[in-house]
Amino acid sequence: MIAPVEIAGVAKVVPERIVTNFEMEKLVDTSDEWITKRTGIHTRHIVTEETAVGMAVEAAQKAIAHAGIDKNDVGLIIGSTITSEYVTPSMADYVKKMLQIDAVAMDISAGCSGFIFSLTTASSLMDTLHIDTAVVIASETLSKYTDWTDRSTCVLFGDGAGAVVLKKSSKPCLHYPILAGTADTEDVLYGYRERRNTPFCKTESIEKEYLHMKGSEVFTYAVGAVEDILRQLLEKCGDQPYNKIIPHQANEKIIDYVIRKMEMKYEQCFINIGEYANTSSATIPIAMFDAYEKGWLKKGDRVALVGFGAGLSCGGVVIDWTI
Ligand code: UT7
Numbered sequence: 001m002i003a004p005v006e007i008a009g010v011a012k013v014v015p016e017r018i019v020t021n022f023e024m025e026k027l028v029d030t031s032d033e034w035i036t037k038r039t040g041i042h043t044r045h046i047v048t049e050e051t052a053v054g055m056a057v058e059a060a061q062k063a064i065a066h067a068g069i070d071k072n073d074v075g076l077i078i079g080s081t082i083t084s085e086y087v088t089p090s091m092a093d094y095v096k097k098m099l100q101i102d103a104v105a106m107d108i109s110a111g112c113s114g115f116i117f118s119l120t121t122a123s124s125l126m127d128t129l130h131i132d133t134a135v136v137i138a139s140e141t142l143s144k145y146t147d148w149t150d151r152s153t154c155v156l157f158g159d160g161a162g163a164v165v166l167k168k169s170s171k172p173c174l175h176y177p178i179l180a181g182t183a184d185t186e187d188v189l190y191g192y193r194e195r196r197n198t199p200f201c202k203t204e205s206i207e208k209e210y211l212h213m214k215g216s217e218v219f220t221y222a223v224g225a226v227e228d229i230l231r232q233l234l235e236k237c238g239d240q241p242y243n244k245i246i247p248h249q250a251n252e253k254i255i256d257y258v259i260r261k262m263e264m265k266y267e268q269c270f271i272n273i274g275e276y277a278n279t280s281s282a283t284i285p286i287a288m289f290d291a292y293e294k295g296w297l298k299k300g301d302r303v304a305l306v307g308f309g310a311g312l313s314c315g316g317v318v319i320d321w322t323i
Contacts, residue, residue, distance in 0.1 A: 002120070003127035004172035005134075006322045009067025009165035012289035013055045013139075014045040014158075014276065021155070028151035035155050040252025044158030044277035046143045052083050053091050055161035056139035057098045059285075063135060064099075067165035071101050074165075075131035078122045079107040080114035080138040080281040082191075082310070083145060091139060104129065111189065112248050112309025113179075114138055114281030115162070116317055119305075120177040122166055137163040138281040145191050147210035156250075157211075158277035162285025173320040176236040178229055182312045188217040189310040218312075219254060225308045226258045229316035233304050240302065242318050246291060248307035249273035249283040270296055280309065297321050 020043050021032035035041050056079060064071050079092035084107065086094060092105035104125070110117040115138040122134045139161035148154045166174075184190070190212055197205040226247060234241055245268060247255050252273050259269050270291040279286060284305055291297040301321040308314040 001127045002123040002174060002177060004169055005123050005126060005166045006169040006173040007164050007319060008069065008167040008323065009063040010163070010285065010289045010292055011059050011062030011066055012160065012162045012286045013059045013062065014160040014286070015047045015050045017046050017048050018043050019046050024155050027148060028154060030151045030155055038253065039156060040271070040273050041155065041277045042274045045160055047141050047159045050159070051085050052081055052139045052141045052161070053085055053094045056081070056091050056137045057095050059139060059161040059163035060095045060099060060135050060137050063163035063165045067167065069133060069165060069167070071099055073133045074101050074103050074135050076122060076125055076129070076134035077101070077103050077105040078118040078134065078136045080110070080118040080136070081107055081140055082109050082111060082114070082280060083141045092137070095137060104131070110281070110309070110313050111311050112250065112278070112280045112283065113307040113311065113313040113315045115284045116177070116305060116307045116315035117179055117313070119174070119317060120179055120315070123174050126166065126168065132168045134166045135163060136166060137161065138285050140280040140282045142211070142278070142280050145211050150210070152215060153211060153213055156278050158279050160276055160279040160282045160286050162282050162289055164285055164288065173322055175318040176233055177315070177317045178232055179315040180313070182221070184310070184312050186214065186217055187212070188214040188221070188312070219251065221312050222250065222254045222308045223257050225314035226254065226306050227261050229306050229314060230258065230262055230304060233316050233318055237302070237318060242302040242304040244268050244270065244297070244301055244303045246270045246284060246287045246303055246305050248309065249276065249287060250278045292323070299323065
């Protein structure tokens, strides 16, 4: 069961430093034209001194302020990240410590699908543990795990964080969560954690590792998974279909393809990959914030969120927007 909840606050935090495609041309053998045409990306925000946990703390603070709640009302904090600076405690625990909140806290690692997985976990736990208020934060610094000499990956990613406050409500506003996974038999998307030798190790230590991706295989998975989830959500919505979608921002061509297949209007889909590139699990909450701030997402809208990523994993959920 998921609890009847609404989104009461939303926030984003992105690093100050903006890196353009023209700057990328100076780092690797690429061009603004190639990146724009193949992905829709023009710029990305990249950390200089900011950290994943630092951005998570700030995003949580801003979302709590936006919701207008007392931080002490928060009973659950879920962090979505694959790039936290800490092995332990979790990013969510760090937020708990910095905000001085006594709450249940944990992280979820589900690649770029992480925010949808976290939102679903939070609303389920709110029901199971009888918690009235939760904060879900996605914060990522993919730039720290990217090989900046590999043109096929370094142009694609950016850094940033987004957060939402979930509050129990009389009317359920979060509907039909779908989480799914397919075995990644071809190793299309993975990255090792760095680790050192011990006196007992028989395998080599890994002290410098990067994200590996077979882009076209991920692309093929993504277009199928996103369309499938959107169709399932539409069916579940019955005579109250969603009118807008906020998809994971990995490549504008994936989004274009799905809009065409779903026979939706371009204006029904929020796209901001041009500015931020792919911030992994943070793309959806960052897009939610921008969509709300720009007035694209309005009170009364029924919006489908859909994500996909490493694992391979994918997920979707429908939200009635109430703020
Ligand atoms: O968040 C979830 C994870 N990620 C994704 O969803 C990514 C999904 N995949 C994609 O977005 C696309 O597959 C990419 C943008 C990664 C690649 O686009 P593509 O149209 O699939 O290109 P490709 O990998 O088939 O490569 C085509 C050519 C290759 O050259 P040759 O072999 O044809 O001579 C690449 O070496 O483009 C070359 N290339 C580049 N050229 C200029 C690859 N990266 C670049 C680059 N600049 N940055």
